[in-house]
Amino acid sequence: MRRIFIFFGLVALFLTAACSSNDEQPAEDSEAKENATNQKAEASGALHTYPLTGVKTDQPVDNRMVGVMVNNHRKARPQTGISKADIVFEVLAEGTITRFLAMYQSETPDVVGPVRSAREYYFELTRGYGGLYIYHGAAHFVNDMIQNRGIEHLDGALHDNDGQLFKRASFRTAPHNSYLQFDGIDDAAQQKGYDMTRSYEPLPFASEEEAASINGDSAERVTIVYSNRPKNIVEYRYNAENGTYTRYSDGTKTVERNGETAITTDNIFIVETPHQVIDDAGRRQVDITSGGDAYLIQKGNVQNVQWENRDGRLIPVKDGDPVPFVPGQTWVNIVPSSPGMEQSVTISNE
Numbered sequence: 001m002r003r004i005f006i007f008f009g010l011v012a013l014f015l016t017a018a019c020s021s022n023d024e025q026p027a028e029d030s031e032a033k034e035n036a037t038n039q040k041a042e043a044s045g046a047l048h049t050y051p052l053t054g055v056k057t058d059q060p061v062d063n064r065m066v067g068v069m070v071n072n073h074r075k076a077r078p079q080t081g082i083s084k085a086d087i088v089f090e091v092l093a094e095g096t097i098t099r100f101l102a103m104y105q106s107e108t109p110d111v112v113g114p115v116r117s118a119r120e121y122y123f124e125l126t127r128g129y130g131g132l133y134i135y136h137g138a139a140h141f142v143n144d145m146i147q148n149r150g151i152e153h154l155d156g157a158l159h160d161n162d163g164q165l166f167k168r169a170s171f172r173t174a175p176h177n178s179y180l181q182f183d184g185i186d187d188a189a190q191q192k193g194y195d196m197t198r199s200y201e202p203l204p205f206a207s208e209e210e211a212a213s214i215n216g217d218s219a220e221r222v223t224i225v226y227s228n229r230p231k232n233i234v235e236y237r238y239n240a241e242n243g244t245y246t247r248y249s250d251g252t253k254t255v256e257r258n259g260e261t262a263i264t265t266d267n268i269f270i271v272e273t274p275h276q277v278i279d280d281a282g283r284r285q286v287d288i289t290s291g292g293d294a295y296l297i298q299k300g301n302v303q304n305v306q307w308e309n310r311d312g313r314l315i316p317v318k319d320g321d322p323v324p325f326v327p328g329q330t331w332v333n334i335v336p337s338s339p340g341m342e343q344s345v346t347i348s349n350e
Helices: 002-023 030-044 120-129 140-148 182-191 208-212
Strands: 066-070 087-094 097-104 132-135 153-155 166-168 178-181 221-227 232-239 244-249 267-273 275-277 284-286 292-298 301-310 313-318 330-336 345-348
Touching (some): 066 120, 087 120, 087 284, 097 120, 097 232, 120 132, 120 140, 132 182, 178 182, 221 330, 267 301, 267 313
Parallel strands (some): 066 132, 132 153
Antiparallel strands (some): 066 097, 166 178, 221 232, 221 345, 267 292, 275 284, 292 301, 301 313
């Protein structure tokens, strides 16, 4: 019996020494890390990655992304379906009102809305990510752009209240009551000859170890002032228990209309870029190509970065290298360069 104890003691000593030796080894290069990650994913059966969230799955990821124009007028809140979006872009549409471009792929809600009209920078963002653009109506010159540039799209104005692709809700009045029926998208797309199968290169994402060691200034609360008069203020409040941020509009928690599900995000990417009003209705041109200053906010920390448009996608960059998102959902808030982020964005540890 004593020999057995001695034997296991020697084995334990050997393993301890081996572990200590490994701890003293230099860090693996990126290729070795990638191989290790792939082996781990293969062992768990999760061989595929959702390109907009970085989340692993054992199912093939070949469904096409869908970008939906979602109304953010006060009369349209709370919205439906945005909690399942992989990425949401929030940009001024006209006047002081923002609108959402909700990008879906890893999850698909039954209903999204209310859906509103198109803008150039929204459909160009959708095209840059390789998605199908869905909206409800547009000014004639915007529809001309969509047609002339070959933007693959579905227009709710052509399916208004058909019950298959769009339905009008009785609990709201137009133009705040048009809702996309998600299960009607494939049929409508096939009728227009669009391919709804597509593969994508994932966005840059951090590993678990990298996500756990993100450094930066404290960012417990983020406030973005799109307008004080009339009020249009967005807030994100950090929840350290789950590492996510909860979104608020004008002091009210952003939730799903049905179920009161709070809207949360893992990444907040604030992008500063020039805006220009182009007509009496307050419509804008928004520069989504030139790059500029940005904040990347994750895990209770903020990093000062730059943003670049790389192959149509907005990427955080530092010293020319992409800065990874943490796996999960992302909100991209695009703000005008005048007055700029320093005046319109407040980040604090409260």
